Amino acid sequence: MNAELPLGLLLGLLALLIACSAFFSGSETGMMSINRYRLSHKAKQGDKASMRISHLLKRPDRLLGVILIGNNFVNNLAAALATVIAIHFLGESLGPFVATLILTIVVLIFAEVTPKTLAALHPERFARPASYALKPLLTLLYPLVWLVNLVSNFLLRLMGARPDEGRPDSLTSEELRTVVNEAGNLIPSRHQAMLLSILDLEKITVDDIMIPRQEVVGIDLEQDLDKILVQLRYSQHTRIPVYKGDMNNVVGILHLRGALRLMAAPNPSKGMLVQETREPYFIPESTPLQTQLLNFQKEKRRIGIVVDEYGDVQGLVTLEDILEEIVGEFTTDVPQQQEDIQPQQDGSWLIDASATLREVNKQLQWELPTHGPKTLNGLILEHLESIPDGNVCLRFGPYIIETLEVKENLIKAVRCWAVTPSKKKRLGRF
Incomplete structure (x- = not known):
């Protein structure tokens, strides 16, 4: 019985070391695989575990250092114990070989593949409880971690890496597009389409969505006043460009509020019409929609005249046209308009x-x-x-x-x- 007790303790200790190895292996995968954006969101909401994980991930070299130190320590100790147990049963000639073979299979299955696969599938479930042990362990082993990182970081700097900078959490527009596309049911399809349309604004220019010059409805000051008043009375547009003879000679933009005052005047005239117009706002045809949307907001405008590099009018674009690129069409200017x-x-x-x-x-x-x-x-x-x-x-x-x-x-x-x-x-x- 006395001879069996130490052997039983060794077997129990060996099982405990394999469990510790599984913990370190799963913690490594869970910490490195966790969704950084969900983690950041929860940390900003005050979640203590998320804040602790975020703090650990700021220096991945130190986090990996303490995990690997712990993992290598328990694996080496487990190997030594397994050798002692195997020698007890099989002798010194065959025991070390059998111990190495069996322990390699056991560690591979129970302490590497299984916990790492599970952690990769559910990283947050591993990372949250693991952070409770890893943070104090990092404090306890900090001198050893510092020494290991000192040598490791020196080698990394020789290869051009900067481990102290941490891992960047920013996304490019194409990466963000992939995130939105793969969100699935987490984002309603309607909202998903709107987000993708917003990302597309930087790729689309004003001349892609403008109303072509030949389709622009405007007021020609060289027409008779009676024809102009009839045109204003039946206009389907809130804002109308006013020009003289040719669209390249734009005088201003007339709002229908001003047209109502003009038609209510006892003696309307073309001069009064010009006084009701607002100075035209010209837009280069190559302006990205994202920029133009901000320009409309800055200039407090809703309509602009699109011109080419020579200053010739190419068309007209409105704030509504840009918004429709995001949310889809929600109005029609002409009730009887047919689908293109x-x-x-x-x-x-x-x-x-x-x-x-x-x-x-x-x-x-x-x-x-x-x-x-x-x-x-x-x-x-x-x-x-x-x-x-x-x-x-x-x-x-x-x-x-x-x-x-x-x-x-x-x-x-x-x-x-x-x-x-x-x-x-x-x-x-x-």
């Missing part, structure tokens, strides 16, 4: 050629090239390098575009469809 993209029974789409390529890609989930022309009309004309005399059919990758109406040097309407794999053989001539 209309589905057909044969699976094709009837599209107004003035529709922007971004709008087509967004609504149909297509990938028409957007690095050049902004509209379908521009894409077709660039490809043909001339204005077609009649209707033509073109192919852009997996997409077929057939012109239906060419008028006034513009392509007015087209029919489009995506080529399915079964159709590619039949449409090989395009």
Whole structure:
């Protein structure tokens, strides 16, 4: 019995050391795998465990130092005990070999793979309780940890690393896009789409969403006053650009409040109309939407005239246009307005050629090239390098575009469809 008691204690101690090894292994994976952003959020809310984990993670070299020191100590001690036990049963010739073989399998399964896998699946469940032991252990072993880190950090600096800087928690816009896409049910689909649209603002410029010059509804001061008053009376727009003879000669922006005062005046005149206008606000066509949204806020404006590098007016953009890029369309300027993209029974789409390529890609989930022309009309004309005399059919990758109406040097309407794999053989001539 006396001979069995020390052996039983050794076996119990060996099991305890393997459990400690599993603790250190799981703690290492749990600490390094924990969601830093959720952790930061909980720490800001005053959660003590999250604050403690955040403090430990500020210096990952020290945290890893104390974990690995503890892990190596218990593993080496376990190896020594296993050798003693094996020698007791098998002798000095075979005991060390068998002990090494069995302990390697046991440690690999119970102290490495299993706890690390579990910690990787549930890092917070491991990290929170582990932090209670690791923080005082770091204080207790700090001289040894400091010495190990001193040598280790010196070697890291020779390789260009700075362990004292910690791990950066910032995200690039593309990384943030991935986070939003992979959020799943944690973010409602509607909110997810809005967040992605906000991230897209920096990639989209004003000329991508502007109302083209030929579609801008404005007031020409060279028209008769009676025609101008009729136009104001039936206007569908709150703010209207006022120009003289040509859109390049913009005088100002007229708000309908000013138009009401003008029409209520006993003797309205064009001079009174000009007095009611506000100085025009010009926008370079290459301005990113993110910047322009801030500029609208700064300038207290809701509408701007888009100009090119030569100062010629290219179109018009409003605050509403930018907001619709984020939340989607929520108004229509003209009640009888028809959709630019209309589905057909044969699976094709009837599209107004003035529709922007971004709008087509967004609504149909297509990938028409957007690095050049902004509209379908521009894409077709660039490809043909001339204005077609009649209707033509073109192919852009997996997409077929057939012109239906060419008028006034513009392509007015087209029919489009995506080529399915079964159709590619039949449409090989395009």
